[in-house]
Amino acid sequence: MEDIIIRPATVADTRNMWHLIHELAVYERAPEELILTKEQLAEDFENNHFFAFLAFKNQILVGMALGYYMYSTWKGLSVYLEDLVVNEQYRRNGIGKMLFDKVLEYAKEKNAGKLVWQVLDWNTPAIEFYKKYNAEFAKEWITCKLTQEQIRNS
Numbered sequence: 001m002e003d004i005i006i007r008p009a010t011v012a013d014t015r016n017m018w019h020l021i022h023e024l025a026v027y028e029r030a031p032e033e034l035i036l037t038k039e040q041l042a043e044d045f046e047n048n049h050f051f052a053f054l055a056f057k058n059q060i061l062v063g064m065a066l067g068y069y070m071y072s073t074w075k076g077l078s079v080y081l082e083d084l085v086v087n088e089q090y091r092r093n094g095i096g097k098m099l100f101d102k103v104l105e106y107a108k109e110k111n112a113g114k115l116v117w118q119v120l121d122w123n124t125p126a127i128e129f130y131k132k133y134n135a136e137f138a139k140e141w142i143t144c145k146l147t148q149e150q151i152r153n154s
Helices: 011-027 039-047 095-109 122-130 148-151
Strands: 004-008 051-056 060-072 076-086 114-116
Touching: 004 095, 011 039, 011 060, 011 076, 051 095, 060 148, 076 095, 076 122, 095 114, 095 122
Parallel strands: 076 114
Antiparallel strands: 004 051, 051 060, 060 076
16 A cells, blocks of 8 residues: 555654554453553653554554564574554555564564564464464464563562
8 A cells, every 4th residue: 555654653653552552452352451551651662662663544543563672592682573453444455564564674674583473363364464474373382471460469
């Protein structure tokens, strides 16, 4: 889509980014798990806790890819793609591909040892999208997590 502009995020973008994050939480059937505030997102961006690439159509934010650095003891500096989200009305127009390709380009620039992300097992459109990149789906790894409350109570 030639009328889509992909660019790095700025702190001024974080308020609109939060709205996409909320939309993703709803899509993933977990809006109650979104505890991040718009203010915290802006602060975290200013403190370089993550990077993001944004997709705009007619100056309206329609998609984003948000990630951060991780370190692999086997591969070295790596990139973790936390979320790739496109506003529902703009899906299936190549915007996700444009954003993912931008993250791939970024990982190459950083000489990343690997690029890692997760996809929900029921999200068939996303799984089919990542298959086009010959992505490996690591069935032997189990994702573990502690919530903020569990961390505080440990």
